[in-house]
Amino acid sequence: DAGVTQSPTHLIKTRGQQVTLRCSPKSGHDTVSWYQQALGQGPQFIFQYYEEEERQRGNFPDRFSGHQFPNYSSELNVNALLLGDSALYLCASSLWQGAHTGELFFGEGSRLTVL
Amino acid sequence: DQQVKQNSPSLSVQEGRISILNCDYTNSMFDYFLWYKKYPAEGPTFLISISSIKDKNEDGRFTVFLNKSAKHLSLHIVPSQPGDSAVYFCAAGLNDMRFGAGTRLTVKP
Numbered sequence: 001d002a003g004v005t006q007s008p009t010h011l012i013k014t015r016g017q018q019v020t021l022r023c024s025p026k027s028g029h030d031t032v033s034w035y036q037q038a039l040g041q042g043p044q045f046i047f048q049y050y051e052e053e054e055r056q057r058g059n060f061p062d063r064f065s066g067h068q069f070p071n072y073s074s075e076l077n078v079n080a081l082l083l084g085d086s087a088l089y090l091c092a093s094s095l096w097q098g099a100h101t102g103e104l105f106f107g108e109g110s111r112l113t114v115l
Numbered sequence: 116d117q118q119v120k121q122n123s124p125s126l127s128v129q130e131g132r133i134s135i136l137n138c139d140y141t142n143s144m145f146d147y148f149l150w151y152k153k154y155p156a157e158g159p160t161f162l163i164s165i166s167s168i169k170d171k172n173e174d175g176r177f178t179v180f181l182n183k184s185a186k187h188l189s190l191h192i193v194p195s196q197p198g199d200s201a202v203y204f205c206a207a208g209l210n211d212m213r214f215g216a217g218t219r220l221t222v223k224p
Contacts, residue, residue, distance in 0.1 A: 042121070042204050042215050043159070045211050055210075103161030104151075
């Protein structure tokens with residue numbers, strides 16, 4: 001039973017570029033949430049996808065966008081990268097009805113460095 | 116908007132003793148609270164949760180206490196073991212999950 005998988009694990013970009021991160025949820029899960037974890041901080045909620053729609057959004061600018069596909073996998077896109085976007089990006093999957101009551105299953109994250 | 120706060124960035128405890136990790140929140144609408152544990156180079160993993168209708172939940176060596184009037188929850192680990200050394204995040208849920216900044220627990224042999 002595959003858990004949550006994320007790709008790529010590490011990547012380096014320069015300011016102004018765009019990046020796409022990918023996530024495959026745990027088998028049987030239908031909801032994907034994305035978090036940004038800066039060094040020394042806790043995960044910050046970016047947004048949540050269910051039924052291919054953005055359902056909840058945290059306090060992040062429109063440069064952060066996402067998508068969920070019919071197979072429940074998801075992408076996080078960040079445009080016009082800033083130095084401050086350097087962070088670990090975590091994908092978490094769950095069942096929709098347990099998105100806030102049950103446990104989230106996290107991937108190992110994608111470490112983005114913006115130079 | 117930091118709705119979930121962990122004010123102690125680190126905690127060091129002797130093996131066999133009790134570890135107490137604390138967490139405060141500001142949004143009284145949160146209805147579920149969870150603790151996650153994170154090892155280096157891994158994503159957080161679920162540890163224990165509590166509903167807002169309860170004040171205590173126990174799972175083996177781990178107990179979570181919720182004080183709604185004080186908007187405070189704590190995680191007790193008894194007895195602490197060296198393998199418990201990790202970063203612990205508290206999280207609170209409403210429509211999504213919000214996390215604190217984490218407390219690094221070190222259990223010394």
